[in-house]
Amino acid sequence: MRLLFSADGSSGDLIPMVLMAREFKQAGYDVCVCGSTEFEGMAVDFDVPYEAYPHSYSDIYLDNQKTGYIHNIRENIRHRERLFKGEFELLSKIAPDYDVLFNFLGEILVPSFAEAFNMANVKLFTFPVIPSERYGPPMGLPFVTENKWVNRLEWAAAVFSAKYLFSYNKTIDRMRGELGLAPSRNLLAENAQCDHMMIGLYEELVPPCPSWSSIDYSYIGPCIPSQPAELSDSLEQFLSQGSAPVYIGFGSMRHQNSDMLTRTLVEAARSAGVRTVLAQAGSTIGAEVEGSDDVYVLREYPIPHHKLFPRCLAAVHHGSWITTHLAARAGVPQLVLPQASDQYMWGEIIYKKELGPKWVDMNNLSQRKLRTALERLVAREAFTRHASEFAERVAGIDGAKNAVESFERVKSKLRR
Structure with missing residues (x-):
C-alpha cells in the first residue's frame, strides 16, 4: 500500500x-x-x-x-x-x-x-x-x-x-x-x-x-522528536554555570521590530531575576545580542527542544501546538505569547490547565506585562508541580x- x-x-x-x-x-x-x-x-x-x-x-x-x-x-x-x-x-x-x-x-x-x-x-x-x-x-x-x-x-x-x-x-x-x-x-x-x-x-x-x-x-x-541529539558545547557551558534558565523562543514567527522585542524580552527577564536562553530559530530576535552570564542566544537550527527543555526552569513561546507539547512532555511550566492563528487557543489551554500563567498578547506586549507574567511563571510552585505531574501522565506516548x-x-x- x-x-x-x-x-x-x-x-x-x-x-x-x-x-x-x-x-x-x-x-x-x-x-x-x-x-x-x-x-x-x-x-x-x-x-x-x-x-x-x-x-x-x-x-x-x-x-x-x-x-x-x-x-x-x-x-x-x-x-x-x-x-x-x-x-x-x-x-x-x-x-x-x-x-x-x-x-x-x-x-x-x-x-x-x-x-x-x-x-x-x-x-x-x-x-x-x-x-x-x-x-x-x-x-x-x-x-x-x-x-x-x-x-x-x-x-x-x-x-x-x-x-x-x-x-x-x-x-x-x-x-x-x-x-x-x-x-x-x-x-x-x-x-x-x-x-x-x-x-x-x-x-x-x-x-x-x-x-x-x-x-x-x-x-x-x-x-x-525524541531522537538522540546533543547540545552545543557553549550551551552546555552556559547551562552548567548558573541557575536553570527560562527558554524564550517563537519558532518560525516573524516580528515587525525584532530589536525592540529583543530589548523587551531581555530587560523583562532581568527584572524578573531569571537567566534566559533566547532562541532565534526562524525569527531575528537576539540578532544584535552578545552572550553574557544571564543571556545565551541560541542561533543553531533546528533546536533540539526535547533535550533543552528538561534543563530549563520554564518555557516562553508563541503557542504553536508543537512547542506547547514539547514543553508539556518535558514537564516545565509555560508562558504563551500568542500572535496569530490558533496560538491564542493554546495560551488559554495552558492557563486553564494551570501549567502556566495567563497568556500575554504579543500584539499588545509591554515590558511591564511581560515582567509580571515572568515573575508569576517562575514564582508559583503550583505551575511547576502541575507541569511535572502532567509529564508523568503522558510519558511514553x-x-x-x-x-x-x-x-x-x-x-x-x-x-x-
Whole structure:
C-alpha cells in the first residue's frame, strides 16, 4: 500500500508527517512526504522520500508576518491561494500513484485530490479547522471561549466569510472543477469529512467535542522528536554555570521590530531575576545580542527542544501546538505569547490547565506585562508541580508509532 503525506505549512506542520512517514516506512509501507521546498532537509534527516511543492512557505507567508491582528488575518487569507497553486501543480501529477492521502486539517484544498483519485483520506488534527462547539475557529484574535453558542456563531461566520468574502473558496471550486468534482457547499465542514482522523495531540489538553460524534477518529498523541541529539558545547557551558534558565523562543514567527522585542524580552527577564536562553530559530530576535552570564542566544537550527527543555526552569513561546507539547512532555511550566492563528487557543489551554500563567498578547506586549507574567511563571510552585505531574501522565506516548497501530486497525475499512 502506497501512502502519501502532505503538510504544506511550517516546519511544525511538517515534522509530524515526516515522523509518521518514517514509522510507516519501517513497518513496510511505501511512503512519500510533500512539503515546502525549504524543508526537504528534514525528510533527508529522517530518511523518507520527499516531493517538494514548488514554493517556499517562508516566502509566501512567514516572511510577511508582523504584529497586528488585521495584518495577520489578511496575510493568513492571502497566502492560501498561492499555496493552492503549488499544491494543484504537484498533487495532480503524483497523487494518482498512491492509495492513501494523509493531510493535516489546515490544508483545505488537498482533500479534493483524495476525492478525485479515489484515495483514502486520513486527516491529522494538530490545527483546529473543524467545526466544533468546544473550540472556535483559529481567527488569530485574543478571544477564546468554550461557550458552544459563541463558537457556533464564530464557525458560521467563518463558513460565510470563506464562501462569500474571501476569494479562495472560488479558487478551490475552480480547481475542483478541473479535477472533475462538484463545487464545495460548505468548505470548512467538508474539510472535516474523512475516512479517519488521527488527533495528534494530548487528549488531556484537547479533549473531544460532542459535535465530533459523526467523525471516525482516534487519539494518537503528538508526533514530536525524541531522537538522540546533543547540545552545543557553549550551551552546555552556559547551562552548567548558573541557575536553570527560562527558554524564550517563537519558532518560525516573524516580528515587525525584532530589536525592540529583543530589548523587551531581555530587560523583562532581568527584572524578573531569571537567566534566559533566547532562541532565534526562524525569527531575528537576539540578532544584535552578545552572550553574557544571564543571556545565551541560541542561533543553531533546528533546536533540539526535547533535550533543552528538561534543563530549563520554564518555557516562553508563541503557542504553536508543537512547542506547547514539547514543553508539556518535558514537564516545565509555560508562558504563551500568542500572535496569530490558533496560538491564542493554546495560551488559554495552558492557563486553564494551570501549567502556566495567563497568556500575554504579543500584539499588545509591554515590558511591564511581560515582567509580571515572568515573575508569576517562575514564582508559583503550583505551575511547576502541575507541569511535572502532567509529564508523568503522558510519558511514553509516541504519536508516530500510535499512528501506525491506529491505521492498521482501520485500513480494512478504507476505500481502494
